[in-house]
Amino acid sequence: MVLECKTRVHKLFLQIRPYEQIQVETYLELLPEATKVVLVEAIFNVGAVPSINVIDVHRTSRLDWKPIALAMADVLDRVIRDETLQDALVTCKNKAAFLRALLRESLDLIV
Numbered sequence: 001m002v003l004e005c006k007t008r009v010h011k012l013f014l015q016i017r018p019y020e021q022i023q024v025e026t027y028l029e030l031l032p033e034a035t036k037v038v039l040v041e042a043i044f045n046v047g048a049v050p051s052i053n054v055i056d057v058h059r060t061s062r063l064d065w066k067p068i069a070l071a072m073a074d075v076l077d078r079v080i081r082d083e084t085l086q087d088a089l090v091t092c093k094n095k096a097a098f099l100r101a102l103l104r105e106s107l108d109l110i111v
Contacts (some may be wrong), residue, residue, distance in 0.1 A: 001036055002031060003038050004037055004040070006039065006063070007042055008043065009043070010042040012053045036059060039055040058086065067107060070106075078102065
């Protein structure tokens with residue numbers, strides 16, 4: 001079993017976030033003998049006693065995270081190396097759409 005602890009700032013999410021799903025799938029890939037991840041999220045600024053939520057995440061094969069992780073690394077590498085892309089990202093109005101387009105390009109190259 002893998003234990004992942006998250007300190008939340010504003011609220012407990014009560015369910016696993018998409019980026020955390022990739023994290024825990026990665027842990028399970030790196031540790032094949034582990035059967036699940038216990039994700040503990042806590043918030044400490046709501047009173048004398050912290051609020052805590054526990055989420056069990058069992059090994060699954062439904063998420064093929066490797067191509068997405070490789071594409072994300074490719075996007076990061078491209079933006080770091082290309083000042084024109086950096087300028088475009090900083091000045092665009094819809095950064096999420098811009099990054100999604102870059103991610104789609106990278107996924108097409110990888111898959």
